[in-house]
Amino acid sequence: MRITRAFILLFLLISLMSLVIPVLPPIPYDYETLNLPAHFTADGWPIPSVTYWENTPANNAITNDGATLGRVLFYDKSLSANGTTSCASCHKQTYAFADSVAHSTGFNGGLTRRNSMTLVNTRWYFGGRMFWDTRASSLENQVLMPFTDTVEMGNTLPAILQTIRQQPYYAQLFQNAFGDTSVTTSRISLALAQFIRSIVSDSSKYDIGRASVTSIFDPFPNFSTSENIGKNIFFNTFQNGGGDCFMCHKTEAFVNDASGPSCNGLDAVSTTDKGMFESTGNNGDIGKFKVTSLRNIALTAPYMHDGRFADLNQVVAFYNSGIQLHMNLSPGLIDTTGGVSSPRVMNLAQQQIYGLIDFLKTLTDSSLINEVKWSDPFSISTSTSNNIDLNQAISLFPNPASDHFSIAGTKELDNRIADLTLFDSWKNRLK
């Protein structure tokens, strides 16, 4: 292919090419159907049904076309101020939609104040408030905030509306999702929230074991001795030799307790980050943080709101003997033996420490991180299920160029693209 039209800064085109062509299936993927294993909705002690926790609002049930639009928005870097950052830059599918660093890098190189949160099982946060300090009242309100956050994406909502209206592929996606092509911030919010709520994790080693027993306290036949030891600690009360973990990490979705954020005693005094207090102003909320789902926890290191713990060994060491007597420490973590309040110390044997870590690792769901319907539509999926980056698959030469260039598919591309639309770095379609 030979193109003769003068334009400069062609080298930018290479990165834009991977932005401008989302590859979507002719019939949308199924986001609506929720085939939960029976244990998710079974109701009993110590695990209540997840259905009580559901936060989908009446006006935003998931549709396949709505979540498809949400998927494209989620991965679209052109929605940040300088075209470098998408939601997925900090919520990566490989890390269960969290990030692998304590503080993520935003559009302009700045670092986020807190640790990125996994987006898995978000639909089951009781009440639906979002962020570590729960300052967003719902997922629908939260999803617009990163666009204008001065560290994260640095954009303005009017600029985003304009960018979306200019991208040729969005009109059809809005039409499919909402019945006409009109682009509004409210529709962007609804679609993004639908996509995020569709991200559910329910197929781990834990689920296989859980489905094959009647009581959570039965040994799971597919678990090692160590994993079963850890499971018992997780689901037993402190009085029964357990860790009370299930009291705050609730339901089969392993989400925040319905009563909201709590203080698990990371610090004796909250200094720079006062948590929920920052959004409510109540002294009783100092040091309280929401916690995301523990599902896939082995993939979401580092841990806690500030990413202070590098691995699960450090987390378990903390719960074993590092809890601090914070003014708002959760009563469940206070030992009042002898009438004196002190932070609970578990005194776990080494074998139990390993067991708890091994148990947490059984919550990893490899189908989640490979699921195509939640993956980046701006990269092409091949039969070998490796994603091809368009930058690798297409070669442009000369590059940079000023008045003409040639484009060739590499062997990797394998004649997969029949239609190619080119844009210059100002998003004008090239003839």
Ligand code: HEC
């Ligand atoms: C530069 C990194 C970055 C980008 C880009 C980013 N996020 Fe986040 N996200 C974070 C961090 C950090 C937090 C936690 C912030 C806090 O609690 O103060 C977070 C929290 C969230 C939460 C709250 C989850 C919960 O359980 O409370 C949601 C939902 C979310 N982000 C969705 C998005 C969406 C949608 C986009 C794109 C429009 C996006 N994020 C872009 C870093 C990022």
Ligand code: HEC
């Ligand atoms: C009193 C409630 C409570 C109990 C009991 C509790 N946790 Fe937590 N957990 C929290 C809170 C709150 C956070 C988030 C704290 C923060 O980041 O400031 C958290 C965070 C975590 C994290 C890190 C999550 C992430 O995404 O970074 C892990 C792992 C964890 N807890 C495991 C456990 C285990 C294992 C037990 C039992 C030994 C346990 N928890 C007991 C409240 C609790």
